[in-house]
Amino acid sequence: MYRSDEDSAAPVTPATPVTRVPSSERPQGFFGRIYRSIFRHSFQDTPRNRSLSVFMNFFLHFHSVKVRRRAMAFKRTFYLGGLTAATYFLLVLSGVLLMLYYHPSVPRAYADMKDLAYVIPMGSFIRNMHRWGAHAMVALAFLHMLRVFYAGAYRPPREFNWVVGVNLFLITLLLSYTGYLLPWDQLSFWGVTVGTNMMKAIPWIGDDLQFLLLGGREVGPNALLRFYVLHCVFLPLVLTVGIGLHVWRVRKDGGIYLPPEGQAPQTSNDEQSTIKGAALW
């Protein structure tokens, strides 16, 4: 019932500001109060608490409270978008650990690789996780794009989110590529030399662009420092914000794409494709 200001001549007196909750839901004792100050609801399994645990949680609130059963089936999305994001999270974690040991200078960077391999406990493992994780992220993002395309999930109203996604994929490639130089071994040096020499082919601005990226005419200490800053600061910031935008748009564009079911097939791809539509993300 809507109550405008004019109606409030006889004000409603709130009995008490205390919300009425079942006794089983009330916080118990001192630690119960601390717990409740953080989570604001009990974890007793009630429909209301199931909703609140998503709705009131900063880390989960990108999810809706309820999801269609069809939308969360593994075979629909293979969870590729979510797994790409999870891989990115792993890369940030392992990357921060690597930053504790790594010096972006020539030739110290290479010596740090040797230290990681032979001196630092778990050093090899952390570097391997970062390396293989990076390959996994490129592959997962690419597969995610394939899946979204073949599902037709790029169509209105999701066309802009497709564009965002393509850009996220390009940033992922740039992240992987800038990280490729950091070990400062023959593989990374010549891999980056081959790639950045290609930039010179861009008409008019190619030479300047290459100079800007490398801090010189060839791959050297300046290039290592610039790639380091791009890899560890600039590109991760852009990607993090971009992923936020991407996920936010999934929700704002009406949630994940689901092909119409139980209707007459208008678009045969939706109905008959072996890879059926809809993005988990």
Add this chain to the structure above:
Amino acid sequence: MVKELDPNFRLEMGVVPEPTSVRLTVIDENSAHPLLDTTGDDWLTTMPHLLVREVTAVSILVALLAIVSYLVDAPLLDLADPARTPNPSKAPWYFLGVQELLHYYPPLVSGIVLPGLAILALLVIPYFDINLERKPFLTGTGFGAHLAGFWGFGVAAIGIFLVSSAAGAVWPLIGSTAALLLTMAMPLVLGRARGAGAWIATRSLPFWVFTWFVLSWAVLTVIGVYFRGPGWSFVLPWEVGIYG
């Protein structure tokens, strides 16, 4: 498509100012019916159903990555030496498709124009009306015309790939184009009524265009990674190994 609505909002609220459900109903002015979910879909709460699936999937991913990282060491060659150029010098694997193209065309074409066009094509996919309908491309009366048209286009492309490069025929692109053309013609052999023939016949035009891009990129990448040796010569990996 999004329908233009001028919705009325009706806020239904309990009179007791305590935790009580609030319901917001959006009503389509034309039909005067609330916009309800009529799909009959089964809805599950995110907690725990979706979260359990996510945690499971991520756990499996982490476990797999950890196992691989435990077993296989990341490559580390000698210290970078600008004076010593390895032969061949390869970019990371996801750029080897472009580097393979570099073997055939000048850098401006293979490194800038073609990848640029591919990215542009990706970005504009959703904005082309031709993509939105996703009508079957090889069904009904349009079957012959569409197939002939695509074959004409494909054969012309193969002709261009045969003669356009100073380094000889661009076999990777000829291969991907030919594979696609042969696949498109399969309904002639298999029939369009059922099975694989029907599946192929009901693919849309954007399906074929996108698949051509992906297939070409995949073939170029595989050749660049496994089949290129010193001087970018064609080698067989089972005879000489893989050049990094």
